[in-house]
Amino acid sequence: MTKVMVYSTSTCPWCTRVRDYLNSKNIAFEHIDVSSDREKAEEMVRKSGQQGVPVLDIDGEIIVGFDQAKIDKLLGL
Amino acid sequence: MILNLDKNKKTVSDNYDAVIIGGGPAGLTAAIYLGRARIKTLVIEEMIPGGQAATTVRLENYPGFPEGIGGAELGSLMEKQAKNFGADIIYDNVIDVDFKNEEKIIKLNKREIRSKIVIIASGAKPRKMHVPGAEEFEGKGISYCATCDGPLFRDKNIAIIGGGNSAIEEAIFLLRFVKSIIIVQDLPKLTAEKILEERLIKHKNVKLTFNNKILSINGEKEIKSISVEKTNSKKKMDIPAEGIFIYIGYIPNTDYLKGHIELDKFNYVKTNENLETNIKGVFAAGDVCKKTLRQVATAVGDGAIAAFMATKYLENEGG
Ligand SMILES: Cc1cc2nc3c(=O)[nH]c(=O)nc-3n(C[C@H](O)[C@H](O)[C@H](O)COP(=O)(O)OP(=O)(O)OC[C@H]3O[C@@H](n4cnc5c(N)ncnc54)[C@H](O)[C@@H]3O)c2cc1C
Numbered sequence: 578m579t580k581v582m583v584y585s586t587s588t589c590p591w592c593t594r595v596r597d598y599l600n601s602k603n604i605a606f607e608h609i610d611v612s613s614d615r616e617k618a619e620e621m622v623r624k625s626g627q628q629g630v631p632v633l634d635i636d637g638e639i640i641v642g643f644d645q646a647k648i649d650k651l652l653g654l
Numbered sequence: 655m656i657l658n659l660d661k662n663k664k665t666v667s668d669n670y671d672a673v674i675i676g677g678g679p680a681g682l683t684a685a686i687y688l689g690r691a692r693i694k695t696l697v698i699e700e701m702i703p704g705g706q707a708a709t710t711v712r713l714e715n716y717p718g719f720p721e722g723i724g725g726a727e728l729g730s731l732m733e734k735q736a737k738n739f740g741a742d743i744i745y746d747n748v749i750d751v752d753f754k755n756e757e758k759i760i761k762l763n764k765r766e767i768r769s770k771i772v773i774i775a776s777g778a779k780p781r782k783m784h785v786p787g788a789e790e791f792e793g794k795g796i797s798y799c800a801t802c803d804g805p806l807f808r809d810k811n812i813a814i815i816g817g818g819n820s821a822i823e824e825a826i827f828l829l830r831f832v833k834s835i836i837i838v839q840d841l842p843k844l845t846a847e848k849i850l851e852e853r854l855i856k857h858k859n860v861k862l863t864f865n866n867k868i869l870s871i872n873g874e875k876e877i878k879s880i881s882v883e884k885t886n887s888k889k890k891m892d893i894p895a896e897g898i899f900i901y902i903g904y905i906p907n908t909d910y911l912k913g914h915i916e917l918d919k920f921n922y923v924k925t926n927e928n929l930e931t932n933i934k935g936v937f938a939a940g941d942v943c944k945k946t947l948r949q950v951a952t953a954v955g956d957g958a959i960a961a962f963m964a965t966k967y968l969e970n971e972g973g
Contacts (some may be wrong), residue, residue, distance in 0.1 A: 589802035590709055590726065594745070597702075603675045612805030616699070622806070629793040629803050641793065643701075645763075 579652060581606035582634040584621040586611075589641045592631040598645065602654055666742050666767075669854065670696045670762050672964060673769035674741075674749050674759050676907070678705020679950045680912065680940025681775030682732035683942065683957025684964075689739025691965045698745040698760065704729015705777045707823050707950050710820075715847075716950045725801070728950070751935045753914050771964045774911065774923055774931070774938040775957065778904035780949065783815065785872030788900075795877035796898045800824035807897045809833050813880055815868060816901035822854050822897060824844035835861070836893060838880060851912050863893065871898065888895040906942050918944045930959040933972075937964050 581599065583606050587591030599606050611618040611630065625632045625639050633640040635651045648654070672688050674681045688907030703709055708729040714722040733743060751772070752759040760767045780790070780798040788796065797803040798957045808831045817839030823846075825835050837844070837854075842864050844851050854860055855900075860886050866882040871888070873879070879892040889907040916932040917925045922945075923938040925931055931938055939956035942949045 586802060586805050588711060588726065589799070590704075591802070593702050593726070597745070615808065618806055618808075627793045628795055628806050629797055630806070 579636050580634075581636075582609060583607070583651075584609045584611050584617065584625075584634070585613040585630045586610065586634040594642050595631045595633065595648075598638070600650070604652060619621070623628050661878070661960055664817055666696060666744050667766055670694050670767060670769040671700065671968060672696070672743075672771050672773065673758070673767055673815050674773045674775055675760065675778055676705060676775035676940070676942070677703045677733065677743060678777045678940060678953065679732060679776060679791055680705045680953035680957040680960075681705075681897035682729075682736045683937055683954045684775060684961040685741035685743075685775050685957075686732075686739055687958055688964065689736060689741045691944040691961070692720050693965060693968060695740055696760065696769070697743045698746055698748055699743065700745065702726070702729065702745075703743070704785075708777075709801050710823065711800055713950060724938075748910055748960050750833030750851060751914050753940065756935065758935065762784055763934070771937070771967060773957075773960045773964060774908075774915075774936065774942055775940045775953075775960075776907040776910075776942050777953075778901070778906050778941040781903040781905050782869065783870070783902060785870050786847075787869050787877075791871055791877055791898070795873070795896070796871065800899050804831050807832050810896040811894065812836075812897040812899065813838050813895035814899045814901065816881075816903075817844040817846060818840060818903070819846045819850065821899075821901035822850040824901060825860070826850070828899065828959065830856055830862070832897075834861070836861045836863060836895065838868070838882065838893060839864050840866055840868075840885065842886075866893075868955035904941070904948070908942060920937075920944075922960065929956060929962045930963060935967060936952065941950060952972055 609617045627641050640647050671694040674697045677697045685697050708726040710725040712722045747764045750761040758769050758772045810830050811834045813836045814825050815838050824902045865885040869881040871915035879894050921924050924936050931936050937960040939960040
């Protein structure tokens, strides 16, 4: 099964949008709140080279921001 | 925040009496008024309800909330209120419009919606900085949204570029996370509300510097400094910073309207005092309009006026 991880902060609107979108498509994902977890925050920066949220990890493929076309493609939606 | 997980499951029809582009404070207020007038209304929003207001942690100057209210919370309350009165809301992106005929066409990624009237309430977004380094470091140490990315700058020495309300509000928020802040302003003083300034300068780890023209943002893998030229003495200097938040104003979300409606030279929608545009049956409200003060309180007022005028128009003409 495809493993989906969403790195986000609790107050970021585009993070909410990503999570809402995945929920609406019934995609299970691991939600990682990088505002409270410093190690995970570093992991995210390492993986994506980005200091911004949201970041998605879909089976090791990294998507920065809410990029619906790319999400759809990787998840076959 | 209250999340409506069924957001995208909603089936919407392709014909409406009113379509509102943008679900920020202006658009959602218009939806409340149109819903109460029993007009078949659709709001199209690409992000989340509340728009720019949802990108700030707390609003303190919107009446009715003496302790302040969370921006995202206010957005979802407005959304709920609009839905209570029957408005449909979908989450999608308007990419083009056709206003040539009496029936207006609104084009989304995968479908088209037809409507008798349209209220443009697509607001504004942060103005990007265009100096060497600014693009390269965007998302890699430069952010335009403190609410989103603030926690990733824990214990860093950061700079904020700008000196208006947003810059100072967000600086105060960022003080929860960062080690120190330097406010880099181009003018000789801050333009933010006095109450915000007072609150900011109480903090010992805040410095202010004025009369700076930004020349470049420097670093290799990470940001190291900002090069500036003093606008008064023409001296050049470097301001050290490990992260930068930029609040240098806004630009309207009107790309999809170009060639379809009259815009001013900064691309804001031109309206008369009744918020009518140059196209019959198309109204505009909130930050997207040419106006003097862009706040939630004024966006909400615009939303009510635009909806009222749209209702009258439907009664008289479109019927
Ligand atoms: C950091 C920050 C702090 C602020 N603090 C305050 C404050 O303390 N008090 C205050 O009163 N005001 C504050 N403001 C200003 C306030 O948020 C705005 O004036 C207000 O949100 C404007 O409302 P609006 O509905 O006109 O536009 P917006 O809030 O910009 O909403 C427009 C909506 O349209 C959507 N949209 C845009 N283009 C499209 C498209 N093509 N298709 C579909 N949807 C689209 C956007 O996603 C957005 O949700 C702040 C703004 C910022 C950025």
